[in-house]
Amino acid sequence: MKQYHLGIEATLEIIGGKWKALIICILMSGTKRTSELQHHIPGVSQKVLIQQLRELERDGLVIRYVYQQMPPKVEYSLTEYGVTANRIIDVMCTWGKENIQLRQQQGEEIVLLEDERNG
Known part of the structure; x- marks a missing residue:
């Protein structure tokens, strides 16, 4: 039996x-x-990305669609269960942006590239 001390x-x-x-x-x-996905996540290798996608698929958050064509086409999307993780991800994104702003105010040279793309 698997046990956790905290949720x-x-x-x-x-x-x-x-x-x-x-x-x-x-x-x-x-x-x-x-x-x-690889384009949006600079620094991740294809091997690691596919491993992470398979784990998310195994855990029911991501679904993989394989089209029977040549060359093979594979697409990933979130399951209904995966979409429920949005609440957590949104909170993490907001906290991260606030953290970056605080660090900038403290004089750290740091930039959020997402702001540069949207600005």
Whole structure:
């Protein structure tokens, strides 16, 4: 029997790590191919991205569509259950933006690239 001391342990087991929350965040805007996800997440290798996608699929947050064509086409999207993670991801994004602003006010040279793209 698996046991947790705090509920957050179960959350981090599923969406913890460097890339999973980013993947979920990107898939909130709709279905994406592997190459599109890789474009939106600089620094992630294809091997690690696919591993993270498979784990999210195993945990029921992501669904993978494989089209029977040549060359093969694979797309990923969030399941209904995966969409429920949006509440957590939104809070993390808001906290991160506020943290960056605070650090900027304290004189740290830091920039949020998302603001540059949207600005």
